[in-house]
Amino acid sequence: MPAEAIRCTSGHAAPVAAADCLGKLPGRVLDKHELRDLVDALAERPDLWRQHVRFSDDERHYASLHRDEHVDVWVLCWTPRNDTGWHDHDTSSGAVRVVSGALEECNPRIGGAHVQTVVPENTSFCFGPDHIHRLVGAADTSVSIHAYSPPLWRLGQYTITEGGLMRRVSVSYADELRPRDTPT
Numbered sequence: 001m002p003a004e005a006i007r008c009t010s011g012h013a014a015p016v017a018a019a020d021c022l023g024k025l026p027g028r029v030l031d032k033h034e035l036r037d038l039v040d041a042l043a044e045r046p047d048l049w050r051q052h053v054r055f056s057d058d059e060r061h062y063a064s065l066h067r068d069e070h071v072d073v074w075v076l077c078w079t080p081r082n083d084t085g086w087h088d089h090d091t092s093s094g095a096v097r098v099v100s101g102a103l104e105e106c107n108p109r110i111g112g113a114h115v116q117t118v119v120p121e122n123t124s125f126c127f128g129p130d131h132i133h134r135l136v137g138a139a140d141t142s143v144s145i146h147a148y149s150p151p152l153w154r155l156g157q158y159t160i161t162e163g164g165l166m167r168r169v170s171v172s173y174a175d176e177l178r179p180r181d182t183p184t
Contacts, residue, residue: 022048022066022073029070030149032126035095039145040124042073043097049075055141057081059176065145072151072173076144078103078137085179086158088132090170092148096135097124101142106134110164132158134179 022042030038042048042065052063052075060082066073072092078101086108096103098119105125107115118138119125127133152173159167159180169180 025068025071027070030093030147032093032095032128035071035093035147035149036097036124036126038071038073038147039095039097042145042147043099043122043124046099049099049145053077053143055079060084067151070149070151072148074146076146078135078142078144079140080137083136083179084134084177086132086134086160087177088156088158088168089127089129089148089152090154090156091129092150092152093126093128094131094146094148095124095126097145098122099143099145101137101139103142103144104136104138106136108132108158108160108166110160110166132156 025038049063049065052061052065054061055077057079058081061077063075064073065075096119098121100121102121103119105117105119107117109115154170155173155175155177156168157171157177157180158169171177
């Protein structure tokens with residue numbers, strides 16, 4: 001199917017052609033499934049994000065593709081040394097599409113082994129505001145598209161002690177997410 005025919009679909013709004021996904025969003029907060037539709041459609045349009053792809057082991061490279069009062073869209077570039085640390089997205093739901101390489105998502109489990117999932121290329125997932133995770137590049141180089149609604153403003157960054165004590169610190173969406181503790 002040609003890229004022009006790929007649609008952003010949702011149960012709440014009329015389909016929007018992938019090329020117009022950023023310009024003709026429905027003008028309201030999107031749910032996590034609509035965000036997943038959006039990142040999946042944008043993945044099929046590398047002409048909208050490929051120019052922002054850069055890699056560094058010292059820090060994750062990321063670029064804002066769109067931000068309005070309802071939706072926030074980013075392209076993020078990863079290496080295995082890029083680790084977000086434990087975090088949440090405060091009041092925002094989100095979706096992630098891995099467009100190249102792979103990411104490892106880890107979800108905390110207090111008192112047990114954390115849940116680790118490798119998210120391969122061409123795979124997406126979505127989550128609500130209650131989701132806590134950490135992401136790290138799982139391939140030499142990886143690229144992902146992220147969408148949040150409402151737009152990110154604050155995030156929660158966590159530490160988990162050896163004894164299982166979890167602490168949250170509120171940070172700005174503009175701050176680089178890095179581990180606040182050593183990976184456990």
